[in-house]
Amino acid sequence: MHAAVFRQHGSTDNIRWEAFPDPECGESDVVLRMHAAALNGFEPMIVFKTTALKTPLPMIVGGDGAGEVVATGSAVTGVSVGDRVSIYPMVPGEGMTGETRLGTCAELHRVPAANVIPIPDGLDYQAAASLPIAYGTALRMMHTRGRVKAGEKVLVLGAAGGVGTACVQLAKAAGAEVIACSSSAWKLERLRELGADHVVDTSTTDFRQWVWDNCGKPRMGQGGGVDMVVNYIGGDTWVDSLKVISPGGRMLVCGATAGYETANDCRYIWTYEISIVGSNGWTREDQAEMLRMAADGRIRPVIHDVRPMRETGAAVQVLADRDFFGKLVLVP
Numbered sequence: 001m002h003a004a005v006f007r008q009h010g011s012t013d014n015i016r017w018e019a020f021p022d023p024e025c026g027e028s029d030v031v032l033r034m035h036a037a038a039l040n041g042f043e044p045m046i047v048f049k050t051t052a053l054k055t056p057l058p059m060i061v062g063g064d065g066a067g068e069v070v071a072t073g074s075a076v077t078g079v080s081v082g083d084r085v086s087i088y089p090m091v092p093g094e095g096m097t098g099e100t101r102l103g104t105c106a107e108l109h110r111v112p113a114a115n116v117i118p119i120p121d122g123l124d125y126q127a128a129a130s131l132p133i134a135y136g137t138a139l140r141m142m143h144t145r146g147r148v149k150a151g152e153k154v155l156v157l158g159a160a161g162g163v164g165t166a167c168v169q170l171a172k173a174a175g176a177e178v179i180a181c182s183s184s185a186w187k188l189e190r191l192r193e194l195g196a197d198h199v200v201d202t203s204t205t206d207f208r209q210w211v212w213d214n215c216g217k218p219r220m221g222q223g224g225g226v227d228m229v230v231n232y233i234g235g236d237t238w239v240d241s242l243k244v245i246s247p248g249g250r251m252l253v254c255g256a257t258a259g260y261e262t263a264n265d266c267r268y269i270w271t272y273e274i275s276i277v278g279s280n281g282w283t284r285e286d287q288a289e290m291l292r293m294a295a296d297g298r299i300r301p302v303i304h305d306v307r308p309m310r311e312t313g314a315a316v317q318v319l320a321d322r323d324f325f326g327k328l329v330l331v332p
């Protein structure tokens with residue numbers, strides 16, 4: 001088969017579409033002919049090795065994917081050749097797809113049968129591939145951990161990415177008022193089209209000042225601010241996030257794209273009784289629910305571009321350059 005492989009870290013030029021051994025199907029596995037893969041914010045982190053993630057090399061790029069079953073192991077029941085399936089990418093004993101186990105930007109992909117989920121009728125492979133990591137993470141963060149409610153004010157930092165566009169849609173679907181932040185005017189336009197009630201250009205506007213001006217400065221017993229900040233940016237955004245959260249509100253955290261050694265001002269946490277709520281991963285059932293939500297139109301997978309897998313390196317560079325809105329999908 002062919003796959004988008006990198007043999008050393010450091011540059012997206014190291015990602016090459018090349019011949020790679022076909023996967024072997026173990027007795028509990030299935031092999032998929034891939035129809036679509038999708039990229040996430042962690043792909044540049046893995047390729048550039050900007051985090052402590054340890055990736056065995058050579059590695060195939062890609063955490064998300066969807067395909068058609070072309071082989072099943074002798075012990076597999078309930079999954080058949082010809083099934084259209086989405087991959088649940090966290091595999092017990094093997095780790096994360098595209099990080100510690102071979103990724104999805106390949107013509108063929110082996111995965112335990114327990115890690116595939118049927119794609120509902122009416123949902124195409126590209127939409128199915130775009131959902132798992134970003135939309136699954138957003139579902140757990142907004143609902144299971146964040147318990148977003150109708151009428152709440154929700155501010156999403158970095159709203160134009162995969163997790164962000166999913167959070168905006170889920171918060172709107174729950175009846176919340178959404179303030180979406182991005183550093184690019186064209187992405188803010190798209191966020192409005194997606195349903196955001198307010199948009200803040202963080203390249204020209206201080207989001208803390210915007211919230212104080214438009215929602216009021218938080219004061220004990222007097223409200224003000226927003227009920228929830230969704231913050232997977234980290235870096236220098238934590239203190240300003242704490243300063244815009246209403247008394248009793250919360251900050252949801254599932255990552256730290258701009259750095260995990262965040263500054264803090266813990267006075268705000270006790271004074272305003274703010275909760276900092278971590279959220280990590282999502283369940284297989286979350287992923288199945290997102291597939292159903294997309295199939296019946298309750299959410300819309302936002303796909304920026306669909307490219308051939310031989311252009312995976314260029315697509316990862318687009319992610320690194322932040323020149324996209326939503327998801328980047330790759331097809332063989």
Ligand SMILES: NC(=O)c1ccc[n+]([C@@H]2O[C@H](COP(=O)([O-])OP(=O)(O)OC[C@H]3O[C@@H](n4cnc5c(N)ncnc54)[C@H](OP(=O)(O)O)[C@@H]3O)[C@@H](O)[C@H]2O)c1
Nearest residue numbers: 041158160161162163182183232255256257258280281322
């Ligand atoms: N814990 C989990 O299970 C889990 C799962 C999935 C993702 N995550 C984390 O969630 C985060 C988002 O993932 P994603 O796939 O949605 O990523 P993504 O699609 O690459 O997100 C891009 C967004 O992040 C913003 N951004 C990127 N670099 C930035 C920087 N240096 N400073 C400020 N903003 C920056 C961009 O803002 P602009 O629009 O302003 O360019 C853009 O809106 C990542 O940190 C990822 O590791 C965690």
